[in-house]
Amino acid sequence: MAKDTRAPKTRIRAKTLLGAVKDVAAAVQAKTTIPILSNVLISAGDGLLTLTGTDLDVQAVRECATDDRDGPGSKEWLESIRPFAVCLPAKALLALLGELDGDAMVTIAAEDDATASAPGRVTISAGRARFRLHSAATADFPRLTPSDWEHSFEIKASVLADAFARVGHAISTEETRYYLNGVFVHPVDSDLRLATTDGKRLARLALDAPVGAATWPAMIVGRVSVGVLDKLLGAAEKADEGAMVEIETNPTGSMLSLRMPAADGGSIELTAKAIDGTYPDYQRVIPSSSPRELRVNRHTLAEVAKRVGALADAKSRVLKFEIEPDLIRVTASTLDIGEASEELPCSYDGDAVTLGLDGKYLREALGAIGADDVVMRFDDAAGPVRLEASSSAQDAPRLTQVVMPVHV
Known part of the structure; x- marks a missing residue:
């Protein structure tokens, strides 16, 4: 078999890449004892860039189009590149991209030593600027396994963002009562209700249940997930005032997925584990x-x-x-x-x-x-x-x- 002489690289506008990294970095914790979790997984191929960030409980996956097909000399460029995947430090990536001109064309090139099972180096260049970053082994990057989704409904991004904002202030931060560390989402008759309490205050919001929400299993959406969603839903709303969010969950309500449009015409999917616990009967309060x-x-x-x-x-x-x-x-x-x-x-x-x-x-x-x-x-x-x-x-x-x- 002839050796593949194509180079593992791709090109994309700096502002598009920066926006995508910001989206998935929302799921990357600032401090972690697991080094691989401080990275963003980047996969390139077939004119598409897929970025993933996770903290093991929340995972954000962002898709956006590259400029491989539309840039200068696109025919020759496409013939010279091949798909690849690298794992780069989120903090450093955000810092360097933030210093570039938004319209600059950025090239990401993986060196031969950057493989799935071994760390390597990646060159990021834009104009005369050139950066070399260490890539962790992509095989070590953890992923949340998609569940068997059974229940789903659609809701406006602006409505969901407003709903979380109305009740989010009463989420508990007390770790001993971990089951209060999120938003309790559950259907009641023709309503979809969101409730939060920390024992000293309580917030409850009733929404007209979207089609499909009547059979939604009761679940507790964690505080970290709500914080990540706050950023992503705001971006989706800016991208499209009428943007819709598709929400899915498995039969037990232990995991959920939210898919929404992104700023540049791409999309982002958030997968999150629900808090495993029983929410108290807040109605009595x-x-x-x-x-x-x-x-x-x-x-x-x-x-x-x-x-x-x-x-x-x-x-x-x-x-x-x-x-x-x-x-x-x-x-x-x-x-x-x-x-x-x-x-x-x-x-x-x-x-x-x-x-x-x-x-x-x-x-x-x-x-x-x-x-x-x-x-x-x-x-x-x-x-x-x-x-x-x-x-x-x-x-x-x-x-x-x-x-x-x-x-x-």
Whole structure:
């Protein structure tokens, strides 16, 4: 058999390659004890570049077209190149590509010693700039094995991004209760619900279930997956305002896949393991009915909470709310610094009551509600406070926020 004299190389615009590396690098953890996981796997062939990044729980695969067929002397160039795969350090790759002119043509060439089973070197060149990077053995790069997908539905990228943003602030970071470290996604009647809680607050959003979501198995989408999706969904929305995301899962809901368009006409697929655990019955925390109810302007309340909160204790962040008919008085104090107080109008005709709330949790809950006015419902100073958009708002009562009281 004649020796293949073609060179393992490809060419692509710097801005296209940089965007693709950024997409998959979102799944690469900044700090890892497994060296291979700090790399990006790059495969080139047949006019297509495929990049993969993973942390073993989340995997991002990005596809984009190369300039092998469209660049200068494309016929001769195509005859001179062959497919190849290399494994390059994500951080270094991002740094060098970020310094290049976006319209520059970048050539990636694997040297003969870069093989699947052994490390080697890769040359990246653009104009007069030339970089040589070490390539890890591609055979050592781990991949999440695609599952047998059984359930699927489509949803707008903008809708899914907004849904995660509305509930993401209440995801727990406490590792001992790992089953709270994500977004609980589950169908209820004609809704698809997303819920998060850290035991001190709760967020629940109800969406009209897309076609196919009614049989979706309940699953917990991990915090890291949600963070990666935040970046990818935003990019998909910029690429196409009406971009759709195809979501699939296996019968048990232990793994999911999301495929969406990318900025340059390519595509990206995120595969992620769901958290293996049972989410608690969060519905018990949400008050079904409360004797006290007040309405207040959301923006005004958030601004007052921020101003007064400047003098709240840094650790507890406690704000005291003295509520009386048509008036809320918000106060905060720190022993060694001083105190702050401000009043704001509201609509309330119940008995006077004093509540203690975490200022940060309150502001984040208010920030997630997309309405000018909010309704606060509570039983007494010791019970949970339920916040929702006023009944006249478009999304009321699709989003429910609950903040647990603190001692004042």
